[in-house]
Amino acid sequence: MAEKEGSGEDGTVAEIEEKIIEVFEAFDNEGSKSVDARDIGLIVRTLGCFPTEAELNELLAKVEDEEEPGGYIHLEKFLPVMTKVLLNRSYRPVPEDVLLHAFEVLDENKCGYITKEDLVKYLTEEGEPFTEEEMENMLSVALDPETNTVRYRNYISKLVVDET
């Protein structure tokens, strides 16, 4: 279900706003025009963005309620900020080749795979560390149980197919 942004306009501002509102409302269970702050990541990513955790935190800081940080995010604050994000194409996608290169960097011996231990070490200690659950979930698909390694080329192509 890859939603390509296309090479042309992403649509008028009105259309962008409608898109944002629709996704926002999908998480707004009570019809109160506000969503749980913890769902912001989901919303932003659904709208096609690839923010890092740091970028997300920064966004949150802009849309949070000053009196009640970490609580609910209101649409009226969120909409203009998110519209700008989409218009500016912030938080760009990580293309497949860049992703591949990233794995290759971690594959020191350039043998086409990374051992489970190494991958776990990198992803739970470096960068913006995975939680245990995230690591487990990734491994459940990425790991080849016979060799206990991750053949990253296969993994990437599998995930990319799933996306479409």
Place this chain on the structure above:
Amino acid sequence: MQRNSCGLKIRANSHHFLLVLVLPPAFKAAVLIQQWYRRYVARLEMRRRCTWRIFQSIEYACEQDQIKLHNFFSYLMDHFTPSSSKERDFISRMFISGESFKEAELEKYCDYESMEVPDSYTGPRLSFPLLPDHATALLEAFKQKQQLHARYVLNLLHETRKHLKQLPNISHVSTCYSEEVTVCGDLHGQLDDLFLIFYKNGLPSPSKSYVFNGDFVDRGKQSLEILIILFTFLLIYPKEVHLNRGNHEDHMVNLRYGFTKEVMHKYKAHGKKILKMIQNVFCWLPLATLIDQKVLIIHGGISDTTDLDVLEKIQRNKFISVLRAKKRKESNRNVEIQETNEESKAEADPAGNEAAPSLPPSPQPAQAPSTANRLEFSRWVRQTVQEQIEWCRRLVDISESEEEELTYASMVSLTDLDGPCHTRQEDRKQILDILWSDPMPQEGCIVNTVRGGGCYFGPDVTRKILEKYNLQFLIRSHECKQEGYEFCHNRKVLTIFSASNYYEIGSNRGAYVKLGPDLVPHFVQYQANKAAHTLTMTQRISRVEESAFRALREKLFAHTSALHQRVQGRITLSNWATAVESVLHLGLPWRMLRPQLVRSTADGMLEYKSWLDDLAMEQRSQEHIQTSLLEVIYRNRSNLETIFRIIDRDHSGLISFEEFHQTWKLFSSHMNIELTDDGINDLVRSIDFNKDGNIDFNEFLEAFRCHLQCLDSGEGRQVPGALG
């Protein structure tokens, strides 16, 4: 600046460029992978939520449909004046769902003692009183896909009814007798889930209490087996096994949702008797269960008028179906609308719904038929029905409170001997609320328009009732939950749902909850399909998603004409979303679903026409009417099927051509389609009915399924006669 756990600084608005300059390669690589992965997971989660909403909205729209149909009948019944005795018979048959029985008559009709069980029968043989061995034998037999002989089924139902009659409306369970109580939610004919529960939790026994919270039947294919097992355990361990009535323990609902079909299919000749007995068992099921006077278990929920004292005193067996007509005015006609009751004379169960708000939205004004003289009846019906619906709508536009008055004033028939009608109305509302309501996050209590019955109740309603009766929390079922259970109202309301893979394999887990004397809930979840376990999360979501979108596309297809009217040519995503919502009224996030449903061109516009062509049938001009007809039939097949089953009182699967014709005319006036007799005749001919002037409506509906498959495979022929 943020700091991560490694203590390195990350620029808050990092770009790949900056990463190159500032950070070690492994770190950068990790960030990229994590960034990409988190987005992937978010997309999956979004797909899962959308899929869920699709299924739910279609499911609830279907329930709403059911209620609308019932409302239509009830108004029709109030105002329809048949122009011939044939019509009168026909109409009255629509609303009299079966003969009623006095107690003795019931025994006689559903007699089983004279039934012989042949020696060749290898299934379980029951004798009463039942023993644990009988239960084990039944479980084993059902695992082997055997069928219990009709005689034993009827015998079991008789004994169950005898037992249930002694029980109060609200069962009381104490955790000091058996240490733990296990509460299960909706099973909906999914026998594998019941087996799984027994496997994981153990069979009912003196040391193992169970409460089954309704909706044992419909949708799944083994509803009868579940009933048999539950009733058997109920009789063997009466102190330990407790059953609550659900909204599906109701023959009017069963007509639509598959249980009636299942019984007739499995038992053919004796099916009618079995169904009749089951009706008279369902009405005796208790309405609620109380654990230690602290935890209230009901199937649906509560309303701001729920009163346990009233509930305890209701004569629950008077309500064979909780859905019934809401009369709008005093009837000066002799149609008996009455609580179905084995003691009363004539049974009329006009479908309808107490708490349902009002009629469906106003239909378009009727068009004049094209051949004036041949359509007297249908024109007349159209007009009459139209007028009446207008009239009733005007009534409903008056305030809620006046509605109450009208209902009271118009109430029940002359032969109602059982007390003042307003009490009966109140009683029915109490039961309806218990069986059909859903919790909502907002405070308050509003009519449940989605389901068409019961209320939406807020946390304040919950608080009040817990306070009033000194309860700790409520347990209810009625709604499918992803994880099999879910808390709401600040953990004061627990939903427990025991039918796993309810929408599709992999859609949800089932769960049961165990309560000890401390009344702290412990949950056990499961999924009764081995295949689901071997799938990855992505595959599971894809599967369910596929199923959801198929259902959604069907809906879109069924509304092709309406969609055509709304939009032409190339349109924006925005217009498309608005158009689709205005036709389907499902409240779905259409923009998010768009990629699965329609292609967009390079400049972001949607090729609307080609989309509809893909969805719809190829249309040749002269078959234009037929096409829209088929569409309408397809869209309303569920309603049609329900109507057929109501007419087909002997459950033979056949109705006469005449009855079909009448049904269709009535129905089409309700749906406001222009229809000529020729149109119907052509249709009938091309589907090749006419076996002794009877229509096997299963064939009729099957023909449409085949027709659509034909379309899918690209044959594009729209004349059903192309099929055998």
